[in-house]
Amino acid sequence: MSNFNWCHGPSCHKSRTQDRIRGVKGSKVLRTKKVQQYSDHINMYSYFCSQGCYNDFANTYVREVIALHPRTEALETPIEVVKEQSTDWGGNPYISTRILTVDN
Numbered sequence: 656m657s658n659f660n661w662c663h664g665p666s667c668h669k670s671r672t673q674d675r676i677r678g679v680k681g682s683k684v685l686r687t688k689k690v691q692q693y694s695d696h697i698n699m700y701s702y703f704c705s706q707g708c709y710n711d712f713a714n715t716y717v718r719e720v721i722a723l724h725p726r727t728e729a730l731e732t733p734i735e736v737v738k739e740q741s742t743d744w745g746g747n748p749y750i751s752t753r754i755l756t757v758d759n
């Protein structure tokens with residue numbers, strides 16, 4: 656049993672590549688690519704054949720996607736800023752800054 660999704664790129668079927676050509680002489684078409692599913696792990700490459708098709712989809716439907724999970728206020732992560740003095744390879748002192756996440 657084949658397990659695949661059709662690529663969701665809105666222009667996937669317009670890319671002029673050999674692997675999209677289907678049909679017989681006189682009635683050939685460029686067809687949307689199949690995206691094989693090899694595991695239950697789902698990510699963007701489960702629905703798009705390429706980064707380009709993903710970008711086309713995201714740029715075409717960004718308003719609808721954002722409407723599903725709107726952000727009306729900024730998110731914040733509590734942190735602690737720690738200054739640490741160290742020495743470089745030549746023995747010269749320097750101060751580095753580390754940003755630590757604070758668990759509440």
Ligand SMILES: [Zn+2]
Pocket residue numbers: 662663664667688703704705708
């Ligand atoms: Zn595609």
